[in-house]
Amino acid sequence: MSTKKTDSIAYLFKEMDPSEKVEFERLLRKNENLLIEVESLRNISNRIDELPEISAPDSILQSVCEQASEKNRSSKIVRSKPFYFATAALLSIGFMAGALLIEPDEKANNAGNASVGSVGSIQATATNNSEGTTIDGETTPWVDENDVIHYTGVESERSDSLLENSYRRLTPVTSPSQNSSYQRNLHLTGSPQ
Amino acid sequence: MRLNNSDHIPRRYEQMKDRELVHLFRKKDDQLAFQELMNRHQAKIYSYIYSMIQNRETANDIFQETFTKVITKMDDTYNEQGKWIAWVMRIAHNATIDHIRKQKRFVDVSSSYDNESKTDFYERLPDEDTPGQHDQLELNESTSRLLKHIGNLPEEQRTVVMLRHYYEMPFKEIAELTDVSINTALGRMRYALINLRKMFDEEHEKESNNI
Numbered sequence: 001m002s003t004k005k006t007d008s009i010a011y012l013f014k015e016m017d018p019s020e021k022v023e024f025e026r027l028l029r030k031n032e033n034l035l036i037e038v039e040s041l042r043n044i045s046n047r048i049d050e051l052p053e054i055s056a057p058d059s060i061l062q063s064v065c066e067q068a069s070e071k072n073r074s075s076k077i078v079r080s081k082p083f084y085f086a087t088a089a090l091l092s093i094g095f096m097a098g099a100l101l102i103e104p105d106e107k108a109n110n111a112g113n114a115s116v117g118s119v120g121s122i123q124a125t126a127t128n129n130s131e132g133t134t135i136d137g138e139t140t141p142w143v144d145e146n147d148v149i150h151y152t153g154v155e156s157e158r159s160d161s162l163l164e165n166s167y168r169r170l171t172p173v174t175s176p177s178q179n180s181s182y183q184r185n186l187h188l189t190g191s192p193q
Numbered sequence: 194m195r196l197n198n199s200d201h202i203p204r205r206y207e208q209m210k211d212r213e214l215v216h217l218f219r220k221k222d223d224q225l226a227f228q229e230l231m232n233r234h235q236a237k238i239y240s241y242i243y244s245m246i247q248n249r250e251t252a253n254d255i256f257q258e259t260f261t262k263v264i265t266k267m268d269d270t271y272n273e274q275g276k277w278i279a280w281v282m283r284i285a286h287n288a289t290i291d292h293i294r295k296q297k298r299f300v301d302v303s304s305s306y307d308n309e310s311k312t313d314f315y316e317r318l319p320d321e322d323t324p325g326q327h328d329q330l331e332l333n334e335s336t337s338r339l340l341k342h343i344g345n346l347p348e349e350q351r352t353v354v355m356l357r358h359y360y361e362m363p364f365k366e367i368a369e370l371t372d373v374s375i376n377t378a379l380g381r382m383r384y385a386l387i388n389l390r391k392m393f394d395e396e397h398e399k400e401s402n403n404i
Binding site: 004005006008009010013015040041043044045047048049050051052053054055056057060061063064065067068069071 | 218224227228231235236237238239240243244253256257260261264265332335336339340343354357358359363364376379380382383386387389390393
């Protein structure tokens with residue numbers, strides 16, 4: 001049986017299976033050169049075994065231990081932080097819940113007062129009341145798909161007078177340059193049908 | 194090798210396994226547990242670093258760097274199922290090899306080779322960090338010689354010899370740590386021993402000639 005070059009090292013450092021070890025020892029008895037090599041390697045290996053352990057300087061060890069205790073102190077702070085986070089989270093949840101409880105009442109109060117608004121708000125109202133029904137018998141404006149304002153809950157004559165009044169409030173533009181682009185883009189299309 | 198000021202550590206800590214000490218330190222912030230771990234392993238770790246670098250100042254820096262990483266990463270990356278010392282040693286080994294490679298890269302990139310003296314620029318400079326100059330340590334002559342020869346081994350061979358000697362690491366683990374096959378690790382040990390034998394023979398021959 002041939003030996004690998006590394007077998008002598010595996011044997012020397014006790015890294016062989018028992019069966020491999022028996023086989024290798026049998027070879028050692030037969031092969032003098034192999035025996036010389038193993039003994040020579042063992043000799044050097046024994047010298048290495050004499051290398052002493054060297055202790056790190058005390059100052060370094062002390063600073064490492066201090067570092068470890070500082071780390072623990074800081075980690076304690078981090079560990080106690082979740083308590084603060086939990087308290088903060090509870091408080092903010094409390095505020096939010098309070099705000100939600102108060103808000104519906106305010107909405108109910110504000111709903112009646114919101115009679116004047118932008119086209120968007122009017123449209124929103126109209127969408128909510130898709131059939132054009134009135135709330136509490138009041139006049140409800142709504143906008144059709146051509147952006148024409150209609151009033152539900154009023155007769156057509158009254159609607160006309162409403163529009164007439166609106167037109168009267170309009171003033172002629174004296175200096176067009178002073179108007180913003182937003183104003184220039186606004187179209188009033190309140191013709192009665 | 195125990196710390197000089199370790200008398201205050203109760204005896205029960207000495208009887209605990211590494212795993213238990215690590216657990217105490219991690220979960221209960223037990224400083225004595227950490228000190229006991231240091232007591233047990235610092236000398237092996239320091240010796241490994243020192244034998245690889247052979248410069249006291251640099252070895253101190255690498256040792257401290259190793260433990261800074263150990264302390265900061267213990268909560269995140271250390272798995273208590275594995276051996277703590279193997280994990281620490283891996284950090285020490287990586288820090289040491291990083292340092293050696295940085296040094297080597299610096300020399301490789303910037304050196305200018307002199308054909309006459311067959312040395313590069315940095316070899317001609319007195320370099321305090323050259324392996325073999327085991328400064329500031331009082332070691333006996335044979336140990337000094339051995340360390341000097343070990344310092345002259347190629348880095349890969351030196352690593353295998355020192356990992357085996359100081360950590361009694363099986364070749365399988367050495368192979369894993371150094372990212373080679375087990376046969377390569379065994380082969381490196383073989384070449385290391387052969388090279389050391391040659392160095393001792395040459396030294397012996399020189400001494401005989403001088404006499």
